[in-house]
Amino acid sequence: MRRRLYFVLPDVDSARAMMKEMLLARVDSRHIQFLARRDTLPADLPDASVLQKTDVVHGAELGVIIGGAAGVIGGIIVVMLPPEGMSLPLVAILIGALIGALFGAWSGSMVAAAAPNTRLRRFQSDIENGKVLMMVKVRLQRVREISDLVQQRHPEAVHGGTEPTIPAFP
Numbered sequence: 685m686r687r688r689l690y691f692v693l694p695d696v697d698s699a700r701a702m703m704k705e706m707l708l709a710r711v712d713s714r715h716i717q718f719l720a721r722r723d724t725l726p727a728d729l730p731d732a733s734v735l736q737k738t739d740v741v742h743g744a745e746l747g748v749i750i751g752g753a754a755g756v757i758g759g760i761i762v763v764m765l766p767p768e769g770m771s772l773p774l775v776a777i778l779i780g781a782l783i784g785a786l787f788g789a790w791s792g793s794m795v796a797a798a799a800p801n802t803r804l805r806r807f808q809s810d811i812e813n814g815k816v817l818m819m820v821k822v823r824l825q826r827v828r829e830i831s832d833l834v835q836q837r838h839p840e841a842v843h844g845g846t847e848p849t850i851p852a853f854p
Contacts, residue, residue, distance in 0.1 A: 685823070685824050686715075686821045686822060686823055686824065687821070687822060687824055687827050687846050687847060688819055688820065688821050688846070688847035689819070689820045689821075689822060689827065689830060689831060689843075689845075689846055689847075690807065690817060690818070690819055690843070690844030690845050690846070690847070691817070691818045691820070691834055691841045691842065691843060691844060692807060692810050692815050692816075692817055692818075692841065692842040692844050693815060693816045693817070693818055693838075693840070693841050694815055694816075694840050695814065695815070695816065696720070696724065696725070696726060696729070696816060698816070698838065698840055698841070699718055699720075699725075699729055699816040699818060700726075700728070700729065701838065702818055702834070702838060702841065703716060703718075703729060703730075703818075705833065705834070705837055705838070706820060706830075709829075709830065709833055711820060711822060711830065713730060714730075715820060715821040715822065716730055716818065716819070716820050716821075717730050717731065717732040717733065717736060717818075717819045718730060718731060718732065718816055718817065718818055718819070719731070719732040719736070719737065719804065719807075719811060719816070719817040719819070720811060720814075720815075720816045720817070721811060721812065721814065724814070725816070732817075732819065734797070736801060736804075736819065737800065737801055737804075738796060738797050738798070738799060738800065738801055739796040739797075739799045739800065739801050739802055740793045740796050740797050741793075741796075742796060742801075742802065743792040743793045743794075743795055743796020743797070743799070744789045744790075744792050744793040744796070745789075745792075746788075746792050746796075747785075747787075747788035747789045747790070747791055747792020747793065748785045748788050748789045748792070749788070750788050750792070751784040751785045751786070751787050751788015751789065751791070751792070752781050752782075752784050752785035752788060753784070754784045754788070755780040755781040755782065755783055755784020755785060755787075755788075756777055756780060756781045756784070757780075758780045758784065759776050759777035759778070759779065759780025759781060760777055760780075762776055762780065763776050763777060803847065804817070806844070806845075807844060817844070818841075827846065831843060
């Protein structure tokens with residue numbers, strides 16, 4: 685399991701220094717992302733992905749729940765009131781739930797792709813003021829070590845909190 689740590693850095697130079705510190709601390713570069721105002725982050729710093737910048741994941745999760753519930757209701761209605769001359773098995777409820785969940789995940793993620801990530805809302809004013817957000821995913825055992833390292837070597841960095849546990853598979 686991993687946790688995502690957030691640090692607000694004053695500028696791009698500080699972000700570069702932090703990137704070097706993280707690499708020296710043996711944090712894999714694919715677990716370090718930066719978020720700054722549009723067109724201010726240089727190419728040598730890894731930019732946050734679309735999944736991190738937008739609410740796609742949250743929208744898909746919500747879509748699965750709502751779509752699955754709507755599919756179950758639709759399946760129940762079809763089983764209780766079948767078309768004339770047909771008898772539908774109870775599996776129609778399951779099929780309705782699956783179709784509803786898939787459609788809900790797709791439509792929810794499409795809508796949420798246009799919305800900024802709600803977890804990053806608290807950093808929005810800092811980013812708009814020219815600061816850089818660094819997001820680092822580390823193993824649960826290294827959270828304290830990395831936080832202490834950042835505070836000792838870069839006092840200008842403001843710890844922005846820790847995101848709950850992230851599964852190991854993504």
